[in-house]
Amino acid sequence: MDGIPNHVMLKQYSDAASFSDNHVREIPYDGETAMDIYLQVMNSTPKWVGVLMRLRNRIASALGLKHLGNFENFSPDKTDYKVGDRVGIFTMIYQSPVEVIMEDKDKHLDVKVSFHIAPNGDRATVTASxxxxxxxxxxxLYMFFVGPAHKLIVPATLNKLPKL
Incomplete structure (x- = not known):
């Protein structure tokens, strides 16, 4: 169901997942870490995604779900994030040079997001899972609506990364 590659650490959390997806993008590479890529992606999220997030927060709050904040709620200039730090709408639970795993959980959902980078010379493969x-x-009910949107949002966001 999930298609998350075995080399991605997030794979270990995919057992019995009700939703999972995976998107891959080739980018030029100049020594960036997975966290560098994650911050770059969050800093260049398409404006329409921000609009959807604000709408999501209004609806979710009315239904008793957690208000996550917005993608803009982080310091893009900060680079010394540590495990346990809140980074935008997520909390970092794992970090290595090649992968960062972020999480948000409440009484309704447990969501984990990973950015993995596989360098290969002057290019790298970025895997967002x-x-x-x-x-x-x-x-x-939440995922019934958000799941299909998620499959549009992640590729659109990855497309903001530099192209080969």
Whole structure:
């Protein structure tokens, strides 16, 4: 179901996931870490994604779901994030030079997002993976709407990275 490659650390969280997806992009590479790429992606999120996020927060708050904040709610100039730090809408739970895993969880959902980078000379493969565990009916209803949107948002966001 998930298609998350075995070399991506997030794969270990994909058992019994109710939603998962994986998107890959080739980029020029100049020594960036996975965290550098994650911050670059968050800093260049398309404006329409920000609009959807604000709409999501209004609807979610009315339904009793957590207000996540916005993609803009982080310091793009900060580079010394550590495991446990809040980075935008997620909390970092794992970091290595080649992968960063972010998480947000509440009583309805457990969402984990990974950015993995596989350097190969002057280019690299960026793999953006997501795993969601729904905990109840409200979580399932939420993912019914968000799941299809997610499959559009992640590729559009990755397309903001430099092209080969």
């Amino acid at each position: 997501t795993v969601v565990h729904e905990k109840n009916r409200l979580g399932k």
